[in-house]
Amino acid sequence: MKLLEANPYRNCDLGDKRLTNRAVLIAEALKVKYGHPLSEIFESASDLKRGYEFFSNPKTTFNKLTQPSFKQTAQEIYGIPIVLAVGDTTYLDYKKILEKRDDYGPTGNGGNGLILHSSIALDPDFGQPLGLLWEKFMSTMLGFLTVIAAQLLRMTYLHRNSPHSSAELVLTKIQMDVLLASTPPKQKKQIQLTVDWAIKAIARLGGYLEHRKNSPIGIQVLWRGWLELETLCQGWLLHENLKSIY
Known part of the structure; x- marks a missing residue:
């Protein structure tokens, strides 16, 4: 699960x-x-x-x-x-x-x-x-x-x-699609869909400064990122529902 x-x-x-x-x-x-x-x-x-x-x-x-x-x-x-x-x-x-x-x-x-x-x-x-x-x-x-x-x-x-485990362990397909869509173009070629990628992508949504490589990702920034991800997923689903109408 x-x-x-x-x-x-x-x-x-x-x-x-x-x-x-x-x-x-x-x-x-x-x-x-x-x-x-x-x-x-x-x-x-x-x-x-x-x-x-x-x-x-x-x-x-x-x-x-x-x-x-x-x-x-x-x-x-x-x-x-x-x-x-x-x-x-x-x-x-x-x-x-x-x-x-x-x-x-x-x-x-x-x-x-x-x-x-x-x-x-x-x-x-x-x-x-x-x-x-x-x-x-x-x-x-x-x-x-x-x-x-x-x-x-x-x-x-x-x-x-377990940073190298599959991102599917923690994310649904919609969540992964949203994170992929929000990833800067230069970084998309290097993406590996692992837990490490998933957590860092969520943390970025919460304001995590990636250039501070020695700074661990805390639960507060992860929580802020998670809330932002959930909001983006709702918008994504609304858009998908709109496409099904036309």
Whole structure:
């Protein structure tokens, strides 16, 4: 399965098929426009209203949203003799926000906000991330974002550990076509469709300066590039649909 291709939220058990369908749509929207205000993420006022209703619905908990991703990781690591489960804690400090929220709490050193506990499965030989094992948190929104972040982390380490593997491991054909079309003409003759090419091409979309050859590609620039790639792919598909009309 290609990284980031499947939408795990199709398997969410939220007690209502309509909520599951809404989770799938929200995940697709966030994947393209992460970091934007919700009013820009959703295409219409009705979608924005349903988004707010989804996040405030007591059925759409963080645990229910993340369970399909954890099960997917469990399936992928099944049969591997040794897997490292590495835990980490992230502190989200909102002490500058004057209005206190019910789910906020002390984060240490006078901070006030949220605490996220995560565990990720790693290959013991190369440190390659294999997916999220579990997370403990209270925010519905982060139930979407942490899954995307973990998958991008997998891509980052795959670039380090298996740069010469085929780009088809991480990209769909449309994504590769878009990256090829956006490649400067002088570089197209030297292209080899590997993971190394794919990650560098995505990073360039995110502002990576290729002349700084000793600078590793970080997850933030990869995330920005991924968002830009998803936007370009949407435009590509719209153009293909337009051609089919005429």
